[in-house]
Amino acid sequence: MTQKTRPRPRAARLALLLAVPVLALTTACGGTEPSDDGVASVGKAPSTEQTKGGDSSQGGAPKGKSAFYDAQMKFVQCMRKKINKDYPDPKLSGYLDWTKIDALQEATGNDDVAKGGRGGACAPEMRKAMSLEPSRDTQKDYESMLAHAKCMRAHGVTKFTNPQLQDGNVIPGGDPNPTSPEVSPDSSTYKQASQACKDKLLDGLDGMQ
Structure with a gap:
């Protein structure tokens, strides 16, 4: 588990x-x-x-860092399209870069930058990315x-x-x-x-x- x-x-x-x-x-x-x-x-x-790597024994996409990163990039692209065009890339690990997100939020005064989009605009992409997070x-x-x-x-x-x-x-x-x-x-x-x-x-x- x-x-x-x-x-x-x-x-x-x-x-x-x-x-x-x-x-x-x-x-x-x-x-x-x-x-x-x-x-x-x-x-x-x-x-x-x-x-390490991924486990596709249950079917679907492997849960490795690459799949996690790719899913986070789709979330980022959604945020750029719907919230702010300067939303930063995730780190190479796949995790969001909160130092840059915080700086963007402070510069713009837009809380939606840190909340995944106004009204859950990018919630589907967010859920997909988090479901692919490697085990910690x-x-x-x-x-x-x-x-x-x-x-x-x-x-x-x-x-x-x-x-x-x-x-x-x-x-x-x-x-x-x-x-x-x-x-x-x-x-x-x-x-x-x-x-x-x-x-x-x-x-x-x-x-x-």
């Missing part, structure tokens, strides 16, 4: 994910305060092997998010919480109280920390915490 990383409803970009209820992505609320050594108290992380390594995703959380705290965002492992899923860290935010993504400290720590996150985890 494919294990999923579960996003927090924090950034506007997550509307793109949350708009697809057919996927096994669920919203996590709340957070866990880091212990004195900065490591959350969780159970042993399950070790999973990341799928839960252990590596957890370690990546943990390193990112520690980096954020080290750069002044002291309340940034660690990710957690729960029922084989990674629950991202971030604001300890999303319903009444204690961490402001708009603050200069947060923006500087986010810039300094962005390379801690693996492709596909951008904006998850």
Whole structure:
């Protein structure tokens, strides 16, 4: 069974994910305060092997990185046609380039850039691409998010919480109280920390915490 990383409803970009209820992505609320050594108290992380290549035994297109990239390009082309002609290419890994998408959204003031299109204009292409996402390594995703959380705290965002492992899923860290935010993504400290720590996150985890 494919294990999923579960996003927090924090950034506007997550509307793109949350708009697809057919996927096994669920919203996590709340957070866990880091212990004195900065490591959350969780159970042993399950070790999973990341799928390489594709598996066409079930019929249909193989679920490899190439198929994923091609499907993402169709989503991008839809966004260029219906929302903004400058919507950026995906990364070579197939994941959307959120650094460029965020910059485009800020430059244009158009929230639809980060939400998959006005009224779900490109939802079919989005669902197709996400259905072809290669299986992820839960252990590596957890370690990546943990390193990112520690980096954020080290750069002044002291309340940034660690990710957690729960029922084989990674629950991202971030604001300890999303319903009444204690961490402001708009603050200069947060923006500087986010810039300094962005390379801690693996492709596909951008904006998850």
